[in-house]
Structures are given as C-alpha cells and as structure tokens.
Amino acid sequence: MPTNYINFNGNVVPENQEIFSIENRGFRYGDGLFETMLYKDGDIRFLNFHVERLQKGMELIHLDDSNLFDEFFIRSRSEELIRKNNMLGQQVRIRLIVFRSGGGLYSPTSNKPGFVLQVQRLEPNLRDKKVGLIVGLYNEFKKPYSDLSKIKSLNAQIYVLAGIYKKKMAFDDVLILNQEGYLCESLTSNIFVFYEKVLYTPALSEGCIEGVMRRVVMDMAQDEGIEVVEAQISPEIMKRADEIFCTNAVQGVQWVMGYKQKRYFNKISRILQEKLLNWNYDISDEQD
Numbered sequence: 001m002p003t004n005y006i007n008f009n010g011n012v013v014p015e016n017q018e019i020f021s022i023e024n025r026g027f028r029y030g031d032g033l034f035e036t037m038l039y040k041d042g043d044i045r046f047l048n049f050h051v052e053r054l055q056k057g058m059e060l061i062h063l064d065d066s067n068l069f070d071e072f073f074i075r076s077r078s079e080e081l082i083r084k085n086n087m088l089g090q091q092v093r094i095r096l097i098v099f100r101s102g103g104g105l106y107s108p109t110s111n112k113p114g115f116v117l118q119v120q121r122l123e124p125n126l127r128d129k130k131v132g133l134i135v136g137l138y139n140e141f142k143k144p145y146s147d148l149s150k151i152k153s154l155n156a157q158i159y160v161l162a163g164i165y166k167k168k169m170a171f172d173d174v175l176i177l178n179q180e181g182y183l184c185e186s187l188t189s190n191i192f193v194f195y196e197k198v199l200y201t202p203a204l205s206e207g208c209i210e211g212v213m214r215r216v217v218m219d220m221a222q223d224e225g226i227e228v229v230e231a232q233i234s235p236e237i238m239k240r241a242d243e244i245f246c247t248n249a250v251q252g253v254q255w256v257m258g259y260k261q262k263r264y265f266n267k268i269s270r271i272l273q274e275k276l277l278n279w280n281y282d283i284s285d286e287q288d
Helices: 025-029 047-060 071-084 157-169 212-223 235-239 267-278 281-287
Strands: 005-008 011-014 032-040 092-100 113-121 133-143 173-178 183-186 190-195 198-202 227-231 243-248 252-259
Touching: 005 071, 011 071, 025 092, 032 047, 032 071, 047 071, 047 092, 047 212, 071 092, 071 113, 133 157, 133 183, 157 173, 173 235, 183 190, 183 198, 190 212, 190 235, 198 212, 212 227, 212 243, 212 252, 212 267, 243 267, 252 267
Parallel strands: 133 173, 133 252, 198 227
Antiparallel strands: 005 011, 005 113, 032 092, 092 113, 173 183, 190 198, 190 243, 243 252
C-alpha cells in the first residue's frame, strides 16, 4: 500500500511514524481542539467559517498564536498534503488537530500550540437519497453544557461511548442529550427538526457544537423563507416531527428516515441538499 503522509508541526512525515511522547498534552489531557473540513472542487468549503471557529476556540482555551492558523496557513498546508498523497481532483476530508505543546501536569509549562494535519480521500457516498438514516437515542450518559461545549474539543469521551452504543445497536447515528435531558446533537453532527412549518435546532446554550454546517444550513433555510428557531428541544418531539436531519461539514445534510417506529419525510432536507451543492456566500452577498 502507498505511504500516506501527515503534517506534524510543519514537517511532512509518514502517518505511521511515531510523533508523540508520553508527555503530549493532547494525549494526556485532551488539551486541544480540532477542525474537520471538506476539500472539494479545488478548495476547502467554508474555510473562513472554520478559521473563525478555530481561532475563537483557541482563544477560549488560552492557546497562543491563534492568528497564525489563518486561511492561508490551512489552505497551503492542506494543498501540500493533498499533492503529496496524490489526492488532487478528489474530495478530501481534512482534519486539523491543535494541541497545547510543552509539558506540565494540569498547569501547563507553555501555551504555545502544536498541530497535526491529516487528509483522507472520501469514498463516494453510496447511500441513496431515498434511504435516510435510522437513528437511536443515547441516554446512558448526558453531555454537560458550558461555554466550552460549543468547541470541537479533543476531550471526546461522551462521543466515544455514544459511538460504542451506536455500533452495538447497529444504528446509522445516535442523538445525544444534554445534562437536562434535552436534545443536543448527534454523534458527529448538529441536528435539525422540522415541525409545524418551523425548523428547530438546539441552541448553543443547550451544549451543542457550534457547527459550520449548522450555520450554513440556517442561512440557506432563511434564504428559502423557512423560519429557523434555536431552542430547547425535548426528545418527545421526535414522535411528532415531520422531518429530522443531521448536518456536518463533510457529509453536508443527511436525512433521518426513522426513529423506532416513526418515519419522517425528506422534503426540506432535500431542498437544502440541492441548495448546498452551489451555495456560495460571495454570490449571495452580491445578490443582497
């Protein structure tokens, strides 16, 4: 098999090369965050939103030099890796991990950032649009919420446990509840619920990740004249909702077909799926 390469702190090395010591703070404490992005048609989609979220997250957890992780840095390093891994012309999943470098116990010796950049070729999604996701509700543990809840933290224990449950029960995805028992997000996505002609999504105050695709979908829905409300949402709505769909930067909009015996429509999600194919903020701004 061909060797795949990653970028570790500016050095392009084989991905199977050992790069961390036992002192690495990302490994020891989950002390860092990450961005997952989609490279498509020669560029990273919505890169400015990813940069904005990453820099805000770095500042929130007191990582220095957030300004260094700008659009030029991420685009140029990603394109370098894509070429090195012979992925030009492909759709590529990009994962940028930023962690606090240096040692120390809970109190770090430095707030300087280190990073790892990975690229992965995306295989075509063979799931037909007529066949949506079957989801379950994960309630063994609930996600606590605070101002840290919205960042894509390396501390992902709740998602690991939810992923074990998803695999055990053979669901396509599972929905996670916050500490008060309200809908928060899915395993890898934000969630939207269409009910009585209004599109609802959990508010950031409910503990969900501040998703880039969440933001894009809200803008597209409003452009279509669909009312969007950020709210506290009881899981009971899953029994009555017209539609539910999941959104993330790589998969876009994914229609939920069923939960238990309940089956959902996919009218709104299909509209948004099609709109996403050509959604461009530059064009939209000119039209405004």
